[in-house]
Amino acid sequence: MTLYQFARIVELRTKIVSISSLTLGILAALASSGRFFPGRTGVMIVAVLAVDMGTTAFNTFFDYWTGVDRQQTNREADKVLVHQRVAPGIALIVAVVLYGVAIILGLFLAVLVHPLIAPAGALCLAVGFFYNGGPHPISRTPWGEFFAGGFLGWFLLCLTIFVHNGAIAPGELLLGIPSGLFIASILTVNNTCDIAGDTLAGRRTLSIITGRRVGESLVYIQGFLAYASLFTLGAAGFLHGGAQVTAPLFLVLSLPLYLAMHRQGFSHETKSSSMQRISAAFLLFSVSMALPLGLAVLERGPWAGLL
Template identity: 25%
Template structure:
């Protein structure tokens, strides 16, 4: 039976920034639009964290029963390491999705944005079929697209819309930046796993591109949000605050471009998550204060 510490590790706390960052940016835009609601912000955070933890457990379950996690370089996998039963991990995923759905329904009822129920349903289905089902799209190279869409525009703008905030140019551009950095976390993960994924027939985008082009893709993803900050800063200078993430962006890009492999990429995953959080905090502050300066 898995310990509490193992269940926490199985939830992959390194991915926490991908759950928190979109809500921060959406709330920053809502503050700038003078529509911020702490209650709705908290509910949006519960939705994001429930989905994030749920998809991590769902991936653990689906990869584990397929045997694709039997040889793994990265953090603990509950099913693959035989410390928890597949049924227990699957149930943990379902509970996480249920918590997210309950918070989401409450949020929708407060905001009266009923069409978001359909969006939330698609989010849960996308989370499950990433590695679940007979033809998981994560095994076919489409995982990055899903991460970009659901952790970027959907999560950021969804947070903003449920607070009745204005969906304007800076909010949309910021949501794209969040999506790119969240996607970079996955790209770093898949870069590390190219050898093992190739052996088990998992055709991730990194496997299809090869290591060299995957490193270039990663670098583009961690640099593009900084360029977006510069572009938005021309319109409203507080949006330059996102540039506080520049040193960390340079650090992780340099590490990846210099050829880090295997276990050496594990710290890159954590630092990319921190990069996402730092850029999002700076951008959220910029969105919040830009209309008032």
């Protein structure tokens, strides 16, 4: 296995999602406590990336093993098990090793910070595995968007706050909602483009059940709701009021990306460009939430009187 093949098995380019939730969670924790713990934060970043990459490696293995990724329907060169004949067992070994690393680091954080981190981490590992594996994988059901957005967005952001501060306020539990909605829309783009291949593989994703037209509409609805909830959190005082400016501003900035996706349509042939555009839109969204969180952090520092 080459470094290139490893990067494709774990799909390194998709880790912007977990990096975004980690970054927003750290900023939210700093905004509420004003303290930074580089040691525990660094350990958590490595643990989360290990879980994320391990989950993707499991997905790579099971998609090949169950026939979701096949040469007849797949045109993605990055699928190295399909197009470069990489042994599927390698992807499985990579996934198991990364999960092992995550378990060790998670137990260390549980001892260092709080015992509740251990069951929370175990839940993440279980969802990550059963998202792709087991007799009834979550990814083959209409619940994929709910679990992807719920865990990579809402749960991860809240867990980051908890690990950093050792506690989390009730109002902070709302901060992960915008990210969860947007991350769900990324999966909706993926599943809507993959309707043909997923149908052949016997999947029953939300896009398949509702139809291509509804799936396309969900992409726009989820993105709008992410920005709307961000604006609402700022207006309600759960987030710095700057969110009332950044939410509509960055929504407008992301419109050309959505229009381009709409013009080209959602199919396997357009999947690569569609995923690039929704990823770019996600980066814009992440910045729109990071800015008000960053302002809240600055207002807690010794320079607060200058702002």
